[in-house]
Amino acid sequence: MASENPDREHAVAFTLNGEAVRARVPARMHLGDLLRGTFGLTGVHLGCEHGVCGACTILVDGRAVRACLMLGVQADGAVIETVEGLTESGLIRDLQDAFHARNALQCGYCTPGMLVTAAELLADEAAASSREEIRAAISGNYCRCTGYHAIVDAIATTAEARRDARREAVE
Amino acid sequence: MSTDATGLTFLDRPNSYIGRSVPRPNARRLLEGRGVYVDDVAMARLAHVAFLRSPHAHARILSVGTQAARAMPGVIAVVTGAELAQVCTPWIGVLGHFKGLRSAPQHALAIDRATWVGEPLCAVVAHSRAEAEDALALVEVEFEPLPAVVEMETALDPGTPAIHPELGDNLAFERVLDVGEVDATFRDAEVVVEETFHFGRHTGVCLEPRAILADWAPADGMLTVHHSFQAPHMMQDILCKHLSLPEGAVRVICRDVGGSFGIKVHIYPDEMATCALALMLKRPVKFVADRLESFQSDIHARDHRVTARMAFSAEGDILAIDMDDLTGIGPYSVYPRTSAVEANQVVNLTGGPYRHRHYRARARVVLQNKAPTCQYRAVGHPIATMVAEGLVDLGAARLGLDPLSVRERNVIPDDAYPCAGVSGIRLEKLSHQAALAKLKAMMGYEHLRAEQAALRRQGIHRGIGLAAFIEITNPSAAFYGVGGARISSQDGCTLRLDPQGGVVAAVSVTEQGQGTEGIIAQIVATATGVPMDKVRVVSGDTQTTPYGGGTWASRGAGIGGEAAWQAGKALRGNVVSVAGAILQADPGSLDVRDGAVVDAATGAERMTLAELGRIVYFRPDTLPPGVQPEFVATRHYVPKDYPFAFTNGVQASYVEVDMQTGFVRLLKHWCVEDCGTVLNPLLVDEQIRGGIVQGIGGALFEHCLYDADGQLQNGSMADYLVPMACEMPDIAVAHVVSATASSEIGAKGAGEAGTAGAPAAVVNAINDALRPFGARVARQPVTPEVVLEALGLI
Structure with a gap:
């Protein structure tokens, strides 16, 4: 099997940040490289390419996924959202505002992945969001700068604001 | 912090942004995935x-x-x-x-x-x-x-081959400092404690x-x-x-x-x-x-073994420190800053908070066939702090004294400055006593001690650890320049006032997320009177910024910030001078506030900066004869009276140790530090918190493990452990403010403080928990294995 050309390209079609896209992808290219290289989505950051650091976290069919652990060809048929798409749609505007106000980022390299992970957590309205639960939820996203405290604060603030908004909507 | 003729400081300027928790203007693009790495x-x-x-x-x-x-x-x-x-x-x-x-x-x-x-x-x-x-x-x-030279302990043995035969042996550098009567003091001391501390080689793991x-x-x-x-x-x-x-x-x-940390x-x-x-x-x-x-x-750091002892009087006075530091730096001293700095800092800083006058230190820096080591955040500080603070706790325990009171007794008093530390370092103004008092109140020390004792009776073993430290910031040419390195210690700021009343600030200090551009914008806005949202900051380009050193050793705020302050004052002076000529007013009677030239006494608007810009740039023909506006101002700054601005602080850690598994749970962490003028509390607090967690990494998790052949055993993020959110505690931060008189803004650095003190606080807390078991640890990282070994369970 070693004779298979790793750069042989395969056609894929998927939904990327709300748009239908197509690409030809070398078999060995991971999804992170595809999104950054072919589509210019440089908000997808590569930190370890081992699935450990979480910097490349994106949403695939609504679930947080490491872009470095999926091959580009596996994107075929998927619905993919990156920090750029979540920004454009306004879905995480409150979260971004809370991160900004709380200075829950420094160098910004972990930030897109952290926001996507937090977005997944907050999307589940039933999910509890104590500080411990928030810490557990983001424990797959490495941040060297902040010490995490401010990130936990920002996510907790957003969770509370969304809870309050839901409560008001019900009342 | 200096005052003007009226006794007012910049904090009293109308619309001052200094001291306010202003979010960083440049953080938005990072939040939207639009950074450009x-x-x-x-x-x-x-x-x-x-x-x-x-x-x-x-x-x-x-x-x-x-x-x-x-x-x-x-x-x-x-x-x-x-x-x-x-x-x-x-x-x-x-x-x-x-x-x-x-x-x-x-x-x-x-x-x-x-x-x-x-x-x-x-x-x-x-x-x-x-x-x-x-x-x-x-x-x-x-x-x-x-043959590979792997172990630093045997690197100097006669039988060990020299990595570079032309050097003859593997000793790269040695420094010996001997102050006072060390031998006699130890001989006559009531109590002498000794420990050998091992510091695991670790590295920066910048996410980018x-x-x-x-x-x-x-x-x-x-x-x-x-x-x-x-x-x-x-x-x-x-x-x-x-x-x-x-x-x-x-x-x-x-x-x-995407992160740098040295x-x-x-x-x-x-x-x-x-x-x-x-x-x-x-x-x-x-x-x-x-x-x-x-x-x-990447450079590694902190591969040290320190054997040290501390002499005490019966009353708990620290009398002397004697230490021997051995560090392995890899096969080359790293260019151009050298790999001798870390050990040199350990010699300069160990015991720095205290009053003792007898001190001997030897540092040997040896070559080995591992990755080169060099300066990484808080260079030498975590080692120096662990050695002294570990010994202080050992002495307090031996004397039956409370460890906080031993520190209160021994720190250089706040009213003793300026003075020199025992290693010869010149200290302008530190605040150990105030910091200790604040920490004690903030953490509820007595209550925590009572809780600890009560829980101990229930078989829950918690420990409280303290670490007082000093921190080198605002370095002058004494750091590198005097040794021949072409590394600038002066920095500059160029401001340009544009026609619509906005300012472009080009600075030679650089941004890696700590908020440099944010505080520069705050300072420029305060100094010029231009609203902060109209200040754009440019950094990180040798072609478009003034010449300077960039970021290292906590210099961005204290040095780059002062250059920006001086440039801002100069630009404001130029503005009111031209406005005075146009308005036929004494420039001294005018000020710039919130984007307009105003009458200084009443605050009444005389003309907007946009109107002034329109005249200066597009209708200079209407200016009074002889008036040549200069709406660009540049100033540079380097501290001249002290080679470094030392700062100080104290940290505390509260941990729980599982005596069956050896796992350490971090319950809470506190830090009180003194970086002089706090330009932006939001940013400085996060510098402290991030630094603390980086220090905790070295204390509990991070270790570049090499085998006997010099092969790195855990060189991936799957194998090399870094602190993650679920293991980290909430961290309380407070400040004491002793502004440096070297500059007008009075800011000192804060980037090293967290990392400097955190390992010692955590390790001391672990040892406090272990004390009833007659066990102690002195090897970092303190893994569960190290704890269980100390307990004699494995």
């Missing part, structure tokens, strides 16, 4: 380089066969060490003020000999990184393995790996380098020197940098090689370290 820079004709790295800790390179690699698809060039040396000259990492420091010439790509696992020795340039790596696998290198993109444009004679780096002007100077280019032919641009302020062989390859191939070449090569080739 080196790997995001697009460029036509871009080539990618991958490096073949030594698999041996020490080996002779007999031959490098490149033919098969050159024939691979997509390959542009395969370049050996000998070929690259035609373009890039070697360097030696020594400085004149470290007397006796020795190292050997180091090449960008090893030529005859590889000296650590991960040293680059051959480059493959291709159209993609993947193709470069494919070809790399076909480079045939014939090695003759040589090292990255460089070099573009040589022969027609312009210009090498443009996009670099994930802290000190662009230093890099420019070194590229000129080793690539034989004139100063104007090199431009270094540092846009967004990792990205050194000269790396692979980065120099990338720039040389751009020259050779006359096209842009990019190198981005992958995570595996980051672990092998």
Whole structure:
């Protein structure tokens, strides 16, 4: 099997940040490289390419996924959202505002992945969001700068604001 | 903090932004995924380089066969060490003020000999990184393995071969300091405690790996380098020197940098090689370290073994410290800052908070076949603090005294400044007593002690650990310049007032996320009277900013900030002078506030800056005769009266130790520190918190493990543990403010404080929990295994 050309390209079609896209992808290219290289989505950051650091976290069919652990060809048929798409749609505007106000980022390299992970957590309205639960939820996203405290604060603030908004909507 | 003739400070200026928790203006784009890190820079004709790295800790390179690699698809060039040396000259990492420091010439790509696992020795340039790596696998290198010097403890033994035979042995540097009557003091002391501390070698793990993109444009004679780096002007100077280019032919641009912490302020062989390859191939070449090569080739740090003792009186006075530090720095002293600084700092800083007058320290810096070590956040501080604070706790326990009260008793009193520390360091104004008092109240010390005692009776073992520390910030030329390093300690700021009343500020200090651009904008807005949202800050470009040192040793706020303050005052002076001529008013009666020239006494608006800009730029013909507006102002600053602005602080940690498993749970952490004027509480608190967690990493998790052959055993993020959110505590931060009188803004640095004190606080807390068991730990990282060993369970 070693004779298979790793750069042989395969056609894929998927939904990327709300748009239908197509690409030809070398078999060995991971999804992170595809999104950054072919589509210019440089908000997808590569930190370890081992699935450990979480910097490349994106949403695939609504679930947080490491872009470095999926091959580009596996994107075929998927619905993919990156920090750029979540920004454009306004879905995480409150979260971004809370991160900004709380200075829950420094160098910004972990930030897109952290926001996507937090977005997944907050999307589940039933999910509890104590500080411990928030810490557990983001424990797959490495941040060297902040010490995490401010990130936990920002996510907790957003969770509370969304809870309050839901409560008001019900009342 | 200085005052003007009316006794007012900048804090009293109308619309002062200083001291306010203003969010960073440049953080928005990072939150939207629109940052531009080196790997995001697009460029036509871009080539990618991958490096073949030594698999041996020490080996002779007999031959490098490149033919098969050159024939691979997509390959542009395969370049050996000998070929690259035609373009890039070697360097030696020594400085004149470290007397006796020795190292050997180091090449960008090893030529005859590889000296650590991960040293680059051959480059493959291709159209993609993947193709470069494919070809790399076909480079045939014939090695003759040589004996590896791995253990620093035996590096100086007569039977150990010298890594660089021309040096004769593996001793790179030694410093001995002997102050007062050390032997007599120990002989006569009531209590002497002793400990041997082991510090595990660890590394920075910046989330954005090292990255460089070099573009040589022969027609312009210009090498443009996009670099994930802290000190662009230093890099420019070194590229000129080793690539034989004139100063104007090199431009270094540092846009967004994904973490640095001192990792990205050194000269790396692979980065120099990338720039040389751009020259050779006359096209842009990019190198981005992958995570595996980051672990092998980023600088490591803190590989120390310290044996130390402390003498006490019966009342608990610290009388003397005697210590011996041994550190392994890898096969070369790193260029250009050298690898002697860390040990030198340990000698300077150990016991720095205290009043004792007898001190002896020896530091030996030895070569070994591991990755080179160099300056990493809080250089030397965590080691110095652990040694002294560990001994203080041992002494307090032996004397049956409360560890907090022993510290209160021994710190240099707040009213004793200015004075000199026992190692000879000059201290302008510290606040140990105030910091201890604040910490004690903030953490509820007595209550916590009571809780600890109550829980102990229930079989729950918690510990409280304290660590007082001092911190070097605002370095002058005493740090590097005096030793011959062409590293600027002065920094500058250029301000330009534009027609609509906005200001562009170009600064030589740089941003890696700590908020440099944010505080510069605050200071400029306050000084000029222009609203902060109309101030744009430019940094990280040797061509468009004033010349300066960039970011290292906590200098951005204190040095870069003062330059910005002075430039802002100068620009405001220029503005009111022109406005005075137009308005026929005494410039001294005018001020600039919130974007308008106002009457200083009443605050009444006289003209907006936009109106002034319109006249100055578009209708200069209407200006009074002889008036030539200068709406650009530049000022530079370097501290002159003290070589460094020392700061101080104290941290506390509260932990729970599981005596069955050896696991340590961090319950809470506190820090009180004194960085002088607090320019932005929001930013400085997060500097402290981030630094604390980085220190906790070294205390509990992080360790570059090498086997007896010098092979790195855990060089991936799956194997090398870093602090993650679920293990970290909430951290309370407070400040004492002792502004430095060296500058008008009075700011000192804060970047090292968290990392300086956290390991000692945590390890002391663990030992406090272990004390009833007669056990103690002194080896970092304190893994569960280390705890269980201490308890005699394994």
